[in-house]
Amino acid sequence: MRCIPEEPEFGEGQSAEKAVWEQLRRSLPDGVILAHSVQVRHGRAEHEIDLLVLWPGVGLAAIEVKGGRVSIENGQWHSSGKIGKHRIQSPIAQSQSSAHAFKEWIGDQLGTPLSSRFAYMVCLPYTPVPADWVMAGCPRSLVLDEQDLQHPAELIRRAIETEGNGASPLATSYAGRIAAKLVGTLNPDDGPRLGSREQEDLQDHLTQQQAVLLAATRDIRRIRFSGGAGSGKTWLAVEKARRLCRQGKRVGLFCYNKGLGQYLRNQVSGWRQAKPVFIGEFHEYVRSLGVPDGKGQAYFDEEMPRLLKEMAAGLPEQDRLDAVVVDEAQDFAPLWWEALLACLKDPSAGEVHAFMDDHQDVYRRWDEAAVGAVGAALGAVDLVPIRIDENLRNTRRIAETFGVFAGESFKARGNTGLPVRFVRCATDGALEVAGDCVDALIGEGWANNQIALLTTRSRHPEHQRHQEGGTIPEYWREFHANESEFYGHVLGFKGLERSVVVLCVNGFKELSRAPEQLYVGLSRARSLLVVVGDPELLAKAGGACLAAELERAEAWDPYLEPSPAADMVAG
DSSP states (O other): OEEESSSOOOOTTOHHHHHHHHHHHHHSOTTOEEEEEEEEEETTEEEEEEEEEEEBTTEEEEEEEOOSEEEEETTEEEEEETTEEEEOOOHHHHHHHHHHHHHHHHHHHHTSOOOBOEEEEEEOTTOOOOTTOOBTTBOGGGEEOTTGGGSHHHHHHHHHHHHOBSSBOBOHHHHHHHHHHHHTOOOOOSSSHHHHHHHHHHHHHHHHTTHHHHHHTTTOSEEEEEEOTTSOHHHHHHHHHHHHHHTTOOEEEEESOHHHHHHHHHHHHTOSSOOOSEEEEHHHHHHHTTOOOOOSHHIIIIIHHHHHHHHHTTOOGGGSBSEEEEESGGGSOHHHHHHHHHTBSSTTTSEEEEEEOGGGOTTOOOOHHHHHHHHHHTTOOOOEEEEEOEEOSSOHHHHHHHGGGTOTTOEEOSOOOSOOEEEEOOGGGHHHHHHHHHHHHHHHTOOGGGEEEEESSSOOHHHHHHHHHTOHHHHHHHHHTTOSOEEEEGGGOTTOOEEEEEEEOOOOSOGGGHHHHHHHHHTSEEEEEEEEEOHHHHHHHHOHHHHHHHHHSEEOOTTSOOOOGGGGSOO
16 A cells, blocks of 8 residues: 555654554555545635545545544543543544545645545544444444454445445546645756755855944945955945945946946846946946047056046036945056046045955056055045955855965855866867856756856857847846856956856966966856866966866766766755
8 A cells, every 4th residue: 555655753642643544554455545644724724634545446534533532421522641531622523624625625636526435534543432322423434443443444445435425436546646636746956956046045145244344344434345256245345335325325336347237237226225326337437427438448548537537627516426336446447546536526535445356356457556646646545454354155165276366364154065077178179168068067957047158268159249249238138137058258257156157268368367367267156166178277377276176176077978966966
C-alpha cells in the first residue's frame, strides 16, 4: 500500500493516531492509499482528517481518531485521559464535516465532482463499544473500537459500501489524481537560479546595513568613502543622495559610465519624494547646461570642464547645487571636480560626497593631490577619508580571487559560494570559447538574464553590433530590464554586477592597465565567476598571486555535459 507521507511525524499527544496508523498500514491491502493529517479549508473553516483512506474499487473513508477512554452522557461526548475527564466535540460530527469539506475541495481542485462512496468514521483505539450500540446519526458500523482495530480493513470496506455517501466505487485513476493533490509535490528548479537568488538577497541585506556609515557621518559635509569592490559603495551613494533630497537640497548624483548612469536613474525612479535635479554621467550634465558637444578625448577631459567652469560663474542661484554625490569617483579627473565645485551654491562649503575605489582607477584620472589642490584653490577643506573594508556583494570564493588587487584591509563577508571556474585557452580563441561558456551555463540551468560576458580588449560581436548600429543606449536599457544575457567590456561595467560573469581575457590594449581591468572584471560576479584565457597572460598581467588563485579554481570544460545540480548549491 501507499502511505502519504511515507513516514509521518507524530507529535506529542498523537500516540493514538500513530497506533491506528500502524495498524491500518499492516491491515489494508495493496493498492490502498493511506494519508495522515489531511488539512482542508472550506470557506473560512479549517478542518483536519486524521486518517484518510483511498480504496480503489471501493471508495473513501475519513477517520477521526480519539484516544483515551471515550464516553457519552446524555448526548455529550467525554474523554478521560491525563487531564481527567473533559467534554469533547462529537468525533462523528467532526469526521462528517471534514469529509464534506474535503469532498467540496477536491472536486474544485480536480474540476470533477467526487461521486465515489465516502464514509466518515470514528476510531476509539482505547475504548470498547458494544456491538449493539447505536446513536442517532451514528450507526455502529461507522465506529472502530479497540477490538475492531485488530482487523480493521474489512470493517472499513463494509462501512464505505454500506454507509458511504456516493453512487459508485472509487476509480483507480481518480484515486491517483486525489493522491497527487495530497502529496503537494514541490520540486524547485535544481539548477542554480534559486540558490543564487537567496544568496544575493543576503548580500543585499548586508549592503543595506552599511547605512550606519551614513548615519555616523551625517554631520560631515565633505567625505571620500573609499572601499574595495563589492563593499556597497553604489548603494551608499544612492542612499546618501536620497537623504540629502529629503532635506530639501538640490542634489546632483554623478558617475562616468553610461551603464552605471542608467542604473542610478532606475534606482531613483521609484522614489516618491524629492529626487536629485540631475542623475547620470558628468558630461551629460555639462551638455544639459548648454555647453556644446565636441570631439576628441582632450575636449572631454579638458575643454568641456573648462567651459562648464566658465558657465558656472553666471549660473542663477536657483540652478546651482547644494550637494554633489559622485559614484566611482576615481573616474573623475581633477578638472571635472573643479567644474563641479564651481556649480555649487557655495563652492567652498557645499556638500561633496565621493564614493570610490582607488584600486579601480582604470582610466588613470584620479590624482588625490591634484583634487586636494582644487579644493584648496576654492577655499574648501579636504575630503574626509572614510574606509570601507568589507566585501558584501560577492561570494567569498569570488572575493578571494580578486582580493589580491583590493589591498591588505580587504575582508570578505559573503557565503562560501560556488567554486570559481577557469577555462584555459589561447588568447586569440578566448572570445569564441567564452561565448560557448554562456551556452553551457544556460544548459546548466542559469537564466540567460543572470549572465554577463565581459571582454578585456576587443568587443564581443553582439556588443560590436550595437556599437556600430548606434543602439548602445537601448542595449543598456535591455541590460537593466534583465531581458537577456549581456555582452560588454570591463571598462563599461564598472559599478555594475550580475549573478554570473564570464570574464573573457582576450588581451589588453595596455598591459600597464591590466591589473585594474582584471580587478574590475573579476569583481562583477555575485554568485559565479568564470575566467576564460591564457594562464601565462593572466600571470603576466595580474601577477603571481592571481595566478595562484586561478590554480586553485575549478578547471572547467564548457564542452562537457552540465555539472550535476548538486554541485551548483552555494555553500
